[in-house]
Amino acid sequence: MxxxxxxxxxxxxxxxxxxxxxxxxxxxxxxVMGPQQLAGVLSIVARQSAAAKGRPYDDEADAALRAMVEQQIESESLPMFLSGRxxxxxxxxxxxxxxxxxxxxxxxxxxxxxxxxxxxxxxxx
Structure with a gap:
């Protein structure tokens, strides 16, 4: 529903x-997860990875990645997409x-x- x-x-x-x-x-x-939740998890992982390597974290790239992941998950969670698979x-x-x-x-x-x-x-x- x-x-x-x-x-x-x-x-x-x-x-x-x-x-x-x-x-x-x-x-x-x-x-598997809601779009915002998955984008948030990926962001946390990328941020922690950068910190572990001693690299600065690019917040602009993070925002772009989050937007792309949210858009992809939003489109791939629709019923016609899933039913087709x-x-x-x-x-x-x-x-x-x-x-x-x-x-x-x-x-x-x-x-x-x-x-x-x-x-x-x-x-x-």
Whole structure:
């Protein structure tokens, strides 16, 4: 429905949990980290690397790197980009959610799932 980043993405039954179906709405975003967070981490690493080598840190280059990383992550976290790389089963119109959910539940009902590990699915606790 909205943004899904990092561990929260996996916690909400991301691809790593081998869900039977995984759809996205056009408003969804998904990435390892949010654009600002990733740019910040890269900036911290570069700043610490420069300090360890005894070099001055170029703040203008840092700002340019942060802007480039944020723009790239922003564009690569969009649903059409991710769906084109098969991270999900498709982008659906929110108005079709009930129909798609009904089709998925029908498929689940008619074809029992054996699971990847001897018939056990994802355990929620």
């Amino acid at each position: 909205g943004a899904s980043y990092g561990a929260g993405h996996y916690g909400m039954c991301g691809r790593a949990y081998d869900p039977r179906f995984l759809f996205a709405w056009p408003s969804a975003k998904s990435a 098969l991270y999900d089963d498709g982008v659906i119109d929110p108005r079709d959610t009930r129909t798609v959910l009904g089709l998925c539940l029908s498929a689940v009902h008619t074809a029992p799932y054996q699971g990847a590990r001897g018939g056990f699915g994802v355990f929620r606790m």
